[in-house]
Amino acid sequence: MxxxxxxxxxxxxxxxxxxxxALLVLSTxxxxxxxxxxxxxxxxSLIANLASDGLRLDTLQSEFDGLAYDTTTIDGPATLDELxxxxxxxxxxxxxxxxxxxxxxxxxxxxxxxxxxxLTECCxxxxxxxxxxxxxxxxxxxxxxRLSGSADSSYYNVGPRLLDIFKRNLAENxxxxxxxxxxxxxxxxxYPSFKTSDCSSYDPRxxxxxxxxxxxxxxxxxxxxxxxxxxxxxxxSSSRMELAKQAAKxxxxxxxxxDNVGVVGFSSSASGRRGCYSHSLAEATEANIAELKSYxxxxxxxxxxxxxxxxxxxxxxx
Numbered sequence: 001m002x003x004x005x006x007x008x009x010x011x012x013x014x015x016x017x018x019x020x021x022a023l024l025v026l027s028t029x030x031x032x033x034x035x036x037x038x039x040x041x042x043x044x045s046l047i048a049n050l051a052s053d054g055l056r057l058d059t060l061q062s063e064f065d066g067l068a069y070d071t072t073t074i075d076g077p078a079t080l081d082e083l084x085x086x087x088x089x090x091x092x093x094x095x096x097x098x099x100x101x102x103x104x105x106x107x108x109x110x111x112x113x114x115x116x117x118x119l120t121e122c123c124x125x126x127x128x129x130x131x132x133x134x135x136x137x138x139x140x141x142x143x144x145x146r147l148s149g150s151a152d153s154s155y156y157n158v159g160p161r162l163l164d165i166f167k168r169n170l171a172e173n174x175x176x177x178x179x180x181x182x183x184x185x186x187x188x189x190x191y192p193s194f195k196t197s198d199c200s201s202y203d204p205r206x207x208x209x210x211x212x213x214x215x216x217x218x219x220x221x222x223x224x225x226x227x228x229x230x231x232x233x234x235x236x237s238s239s240r241m242e243l244a245k246q247a248a249k250x251x252x253x254x255x256x257x258x259d260n261v262g263v264v265g266f267s268s269s270a271s272g273r274r275g276c277y278s279h280s281l282a283e284a285t286e287a288n289i290a291e292l293k294s295y296x297x298x299x300x301x302x303x304x305x306x307x308x309x310x311x312x313x314x315x316x317x318x
Contacts, residue, residue, distance in 0.1 A: 097169040097176060101162060105181065108161050120144045122190065123199035134177060136194060140170065144193035148186030148203030166191035182210045211254040218258040220281055223248050228267040231301035241301040248296050255284035263292045267303035 051057045122144035128137040181189045182204035231241040260281035273295040282288040
């Protein structure tokens with residue numbers, strides 16, 4: 001049984017307004033000015049002005065109204081089956097590329113030859129040219145590495161041996177983008193190679209993609225930070241407070257949206273970020289992580305550390 005559908009082009013004011021409303025709602029995460037707008041009339045006026053002056057809705061609609069289109073009859077179920085097949089093939093291709101990388105990594109790590117090797121740090125890369133597929137200057141004939149400050153080059157394993165697989169994957173599927181291998185020893189191999197602006201430490205083990213692969217199950221995490229007066233004492237060139245903040249933000253950077261997280265500060269008493277963050281753990285979305293980092297940044301070393309009970313901390317956290 002076939003289902004008929006008219007194929008045409010039309011943009012309604014209601015559709016655009018819905019899109020605009022969604023954009024404004026999303027913008028509140030980045031632009032505090034929208035968060036301060038409480039008047040519905042003011043919001044309506046902003047939306048109307050954006051639709052007319054920003055999107056030029058009337059001009060856009062008239063352009064689409066002047067376009068020619070045909071009415072055709074399509075087989076709905078068959079179209080869905082075709083789409084499902086194409087999506088399946090695309091994902092299978094990507095899965096196949098990953099499995100090839102997995103195979104060579106496991107093979108090389110299981111042998112003595114999987115140790116040592118030369119490094120080409122991305123910051124020292126030369127000979128890159130612009131490639132529109134990647135939107136940046138790259139070299140498809142090489143890979144490069146970035147290292148953490150604690151990386152031991154003697155454990156550098158399969159990076160150079162991945163290059164053939166990297167290149168083969170890209171040749172077989174030109175729509176592939178960046179291919180990456182993150183080592184448990186604090187080194188990341190990237191293909192194609194590109195030049196970074198500096199040679200600063202980069203540790204893949206503290207990045208969401210690595211943490212999510214290492215611990216695929218969702219996590220519930222509560223970070224507890226002592227910000228009593230004693231945290232102003234220095235350890236080397238940094239205060240204990242600065243080190244605690246750095247550690248907390250490093251943990252936050254490893255989380256992904258499947259995780260739930262809360263941050264509790266305690267000195268004379270325990271406290272958390274105000275608002276919804278004080279009632280429950282928050283999903284580790286980009287916006288929530290930014291809010292929790294802001295809370296961490298605002299903590300200062302003051303007061304006397306109270307003997308806060310585990311129950312009090314638990315209540316504040318969740």
